[in-house]
Amino acid sequence: MMKGSVGDTTTQYHQLAAPLHLESGAVLHDVTIAYEQYGTSPSPGNTILVCHALSGDAHAAGWHKGDKHPGWWDGIIGPGKALDTDRYCIIATNVIGGCKGSTGPASINPATGMPYGTDFPVVTIRDMVAAQHQFLIERGITELYAVIGGSMGGMQALTWSVAFPGFARRIVAIAAAGYSTPMHIAFGAVGRAAIMTDPAWKGGCYPADERPDHGLSLARMIAHITYLSDQSMHKKFGRRLQEKTEYGYGFETEFSVESYLKHQGSSFVQRFDPNSYLYITKAIDYYDLTKNGSLSEGFADTDAKFLILSVSTDWLYPPYLSEEIVMALNSTGKDVQYTEVMSGYGHDGFLLEDDQMNYLIGRFLTPLTVADIMIRDPPVICSCATIRATAQAMIEREINHLPILHADGTLEGIVTSWDIAKAVAGEHEMLAEIMTRDVLCASPGDTLREAARILDQHHISALPVVEDGRVVGMLTSELLSNMAERN
Ligand SMILES: CC(=O)SCCNC(=O)CCNC(=O)[C@H](O)C(C)(C)COP(=O)(O)OP(=O)(O)OC[C@H]1O[C@@H](n2cnc3c(N)ncnc32)[C@H](O)[C@@H]1OP(=O)(O)O
Ligand SMILES: N[C@@H](CCO)C(=O)O
Numbered sequence: 287m288m289k290g291s292v293g294d295t296t297t298q299y300h301q302l303a304a305p306l307h308l309e310s311g312a313v314l315h316d317v318t319i320a321y322e323q324y325g326t327s328p329s330p331g332n333t334i335l336v337c338h339a340l341s342g343d344a345h346a347a348g349w350h351k352g353d354k355h356p357g358w359w360d361g362i363i364g365p366g367k368a369l370d371t372d373r374y375c376i377i378a379t380n381v382i383g384g385c386k387g388s389t390g391p392a393s394i395n396p397a398t399g400m401p402y403g404t405d406f407p408v409v410t411i412r413d414m415v416a417a418q419h420q421f422l423i424e425r426g427i428t429e430l431y432a433v434i435g436g437s438m439g440g441m442q443a444l445t446w447s448v449a450f451p452g453f454a455r456r457i458v459a460i461a462a463a464g465y466s467t468p469m470h471i472a473f474g475a476v477g478r479a480a481i482m483t484d485p486a487w488k489g490g491c492y493p494a495d496e497r498p499d500h501g502l503s504l505a506r507m508i509a510h511i512t513y514l515s516d517q518s519m520h521k522k523f524g525r526r527l528q529e530k531t532e533y534g535y536g537f538e539t540e541f542s543v544e545s546y547l548k549h550q551g552s553s554f555v556q557r558f559d560p561n562s563y564l565y566i567t568k569a570i571d572y573y574d575l576t577k578n579g580s581l582s583e584g585f586a587d588t589d590a591k592f593l594i595l596s597v598s599t600d601w602l603y604p605p606y607l608s609e610e611i612v613m614a615l616n617s618t619g620k621d622v623q624y625t626e627v628m629s630g631y632g633h634d635g636f637l638l639e640d641d642q643m644n645y646l647i648g649r650f651l652t653p654l655t656v657a658d659i660m661i662r663d664p665p666v667i668c669s670c671a672t673i674r675a676t677a678q679a680m681i682e683r684e685i686n687h688l689p690i691l692h693a694d695g696t697l698e699g700i701v702t703s704w705d706i707a708k709a710v711a712g713e714h715e716m717l718a719e720i721m722t723r724d725v726l727c728a729s730p731g732d733t734l735r736e737a738a739r740i741l742d743q744h745h746i747s748a749l750p751v752v753e754d755g756r757v758v759g760m761l762t763s764e765l766l767s768n769m770a771e772r773n
Contacts, residue, residue: 289364289365290365290366291349291356292324292325292347292348292360293348293349294348294350294351295322295324295350296322297343297345297386298320298321298322299318299319299321299387300319300321300421300425301318302316302319302421302424303424304420305317306382306413306416306417307416308407308409308413309410309413310407312407314382314407316389316396317382317388317389317417318388318393319379319382319389319417319418319421320343320386320387320388321377321378321380322344322346322348322377322378323375323376323377324346324348324363324364324371324375324376325370325372325374325375325376326373326374327375328375328377328426330428331429331455332431333374333376333377333427333429333430333431334369334375334376334377334431334433334434334651335378335379335418335430335432335433335434335454336363336369336377336378336434337414337418337433337435337438337440337442338378338380338381338435338438338439339435339437339438339439339636340437340566341506341557341558342358342386343358343380343387344380344386344388345358345386346360346363346378347360347363347364347369347371347378348360348364357378359378359637361637361640361643361644362640362643362644362647363376368645368646368647368648368652369434369651370648370652374431374651377427379417379418379421381409381414381417381438381442381566382409382414383406383409383413383414383562383565383566385559385562388417390406390559390561390565391403391404391406391490391562392494392562403489403490403561404489404490404561404564406561408565408569409565410569410573411441411445411569411572412445412449414442414445414569415442415445415446415450418446419446419449419450419453428453429453429455430446430454430455431454431455431456432454432457432458432651433446433447433458434458434459434647436459436461436462436637437460437461437462437603437636438462438569438570440459440461440462441459441462441463441570441573443462444457444459444462444611445573447585447588447592448575448584448587448588451587451589451590452589455590455591456591456650456651457588457591457592457593458593458595458647458651459593459594459611460596460597461596461600461603461633461635461636462594462603462608463603463607463610463611464574464576464581464584464610464611465573465574465576465581466572466573466574470570470571470602473508473509473512473602474567474568474570474571477563477567478563478564478568480504481501481502481560481564482501482564483501484498484499484500484501484502484560485498486498486500486501487501490561490564497555497559498560499555502551502554502555502558502560502563503548503552503554503555505563506551506554506555506558507548507551510550510551511547512602512633513632513633513634514633514634515599515600515631515632516599517599518599518630518632519543521630522542522543522546523541524542525541526542527540527542528540528542528545530545580614581610581613582613582614582615582618585611585615585618588620590621591622591623591650592615592620592621592623593622593623593624593625593647593650594608594611594615594623594624594625595608595625595626595627595636595646596609596624596625596626597626597627597631597633597635597636597639599630599631599632599635600632600633600635601632602632602633603633605626608626609624612624625646627639627642627646629642653735654733654734655730655732655733656731656733656734656761657730657731657751659765659766659769660728660730660758660759660760660761661759661761661762661765663759664689664750664757664759664760665683665688666688666691666757667688667691667701667717668690668691668693668717669699669718670716670718671716672715672716672717673706673710673715673716673717673720674715676701676706676717677706680703680706685703686703686704686747687700687701687703687760687762689725689750691757695755695756696756697725697727697752697755697756698721698723699722699723699725700721700722700750701721701722702747702748705721705722708720725750726740726746726749727750727751727752728740728749728750728752729752729753730758730759734766734769737749737761738763738766741763747762747763747764748761748762748763749761749762
């Protein structure tokens with residue numbers, strides 16, 4: 287299928303009608319949620335919420351006028367992609383505490399008429415999710431087909447499953463964890479220290495044109511190293527030297543990786559607010575879905591289907607953290623699928639491995655159905671046929687099953703090559719004498735998993751596929767095994 291773009295997009299804004307009650311007990315008034323929406327109109331069962339990572343925003347796909355890059359997950363959102371906009375309604379929001387349109391520390395505090403700064407209340411991942419929930423409810427969306435995200439987006443997706451069990455049917459969490467580790471908190475602390483020790487920070491009360499950009503840039507440079515891998519850095523930079531930039535510290539040349547990190551730092555300050563960085567990294571640090579020290583207990587009330595993905599070279603959220611989630615879900619019989627994506631990119635692999643992400647997420651969100659692999663318009667026969675004519679028809683077409691139709695085209699029975707062999711041995715003449723009348727069938731929309739279960743449970747090897755009473759296809763165990771071999 288051709289994969290396309292959602293085209294030009296714009297961020298929209300929703301003012302929450304009711305105040306937002308936070309975990310800390312604080313109440314936020316006049317909350318704005320920035321969001322983008324792509325694809326079909328929302329209806330029960332077709333809406334997917336996309337959650338962003340630390341520095342992301344609501345602009346997940348398509349193009350904003352004048353930008354040199356599309357939305358941050360454009361590789362997997364669009365027509366024919368895993369988050370297929372021909373099939374689903376995709377909604378992405380900016381988190382509260384952020385600085386990309388949703389209410390955060392740089393927003394105006396309605397109580398003072400001044401920016402909140404550090405008067406902004408502490409927010410948690412659960413608060414971010416509660417804000418998304420309130421936003422969806424106010425827009426008339428009372429259930430989700432799926433919630434998906436990577437890194438901090440994955441934490442939100444997992445939190446959805448425990449905070450609002452039953453609301454989202456499927457959860458996809460990539461390069462995430464069930465809780466933040468001491469190492470995550472340590473990197474968060476260093477980044478925050480870089481900002482807070484910048485004299486321009488001024489306790490969080492900096493004017494818009496005198497922000498602690500040096501501290502923020504340094505925080506991003508440190509953090510960005512954790513999003514890469516040893517392998518990707520060798521490949522991307524090696525030990526190459528290049529002409530020094532204005533920050534060359536008096537040396538004649540600088541390493542390519544130095545210049546790269548400085549670029550990441552200086553471009554970050556153009557798009558991010560230092561106080562937001564403090565609040566969001568703190569929210570990540572507080573994140574912990576364990577209950578009584580147990581992730582299994584934490585996930586006890588969830589009833590969604592889960593897809594957990596890790597990235598092989600991610601040393602910030604190593605695969606073991608995803609495997610802990612999988613074990614916790616398995617221990618209480620939840621429906622969970624897991625893959626370690628082989629990638630050299632490190633943590634940011636979830637933003638870069640489009641092919642693997644499209645395949646794995648696409649299969650999970652839109653499982654193959656019977657219609658995708660069935661034999662269409664299969665040969666059929668009438669119950670008035672003789673055993674001999676039936677045997678000839680099966681030999682000529684090299685098939686082992688023939689659906690039998692009434693004169694009006696509806697299904698009357700089925701006959702197999704084994705039935706024919708028995709009929710010959712029993713000296714029967716007419717098909718009507720030996721055919722099976724109670725036929726197990728599949729529908730075109732059944733998943734292959736459901737169809738395989740019927741074949742297995744009843745020890746049979748073919749199912750007529752019936753739609754509106756008519757036979758539209760045949761599904762055989764041979765087709766299923768060919769499919770499994772190809773995958
Ligand atoms: C949900 C979310 O996560 S949203 C946030 C995602 N976005 C970000 O994190 C923004 C920061 N960007 C990135 O981290 C990366 O661009 C990714 C992960 C998104 C994509 O990675 P890649 O496509 O491999 O891009 P790469 O890491 O090479 O960075 C490219 C930039 O570095 C610059 N660059 C590359 N090498 C050098 C160098 N030696 N010296 C200076 N600059 C360099 C490029 O010119 C380019 O600049 P631009 O982004 O201003 O166009
Ligand atoms: N590079 C991404 C992932 C961080 O987890 C971001 O900045 O949001």
